Amino acid sequence: MEVPGCALAATDQRNHPMTRIAVSVAEAATISGLGKTSIYKLIANGKLSPRKLGKRTLVLMEDLDTAIRTLPTGKQPRRVERGAS
Secondary structure, eight states: OOOTTOOOOOBOTTOOBOOOSEEEHHHHHHHHTOOHHHHHHHHHTTSSOEEEETTEEEEEHHHHHHHHHTSOOOOOOOOOOOOOO
């Protein structure tokens, strides 16, 4: 999926690129590499704003991209200095 300014991408079932501005929670999980529970946690924490159409919950691709980019970075392993003892 090509969305201007969005690094995340999706493909349809035939693996063809397509342009979509919103995806389901399950698709958002697949695209981002997160689980559905993590997507729902991002929604609950206000880091991702869902859109509703009836019972269907949609996530804007641009919002998903922003939410992923603003997650904290991984901590660097602590370096242990070896000194003469």
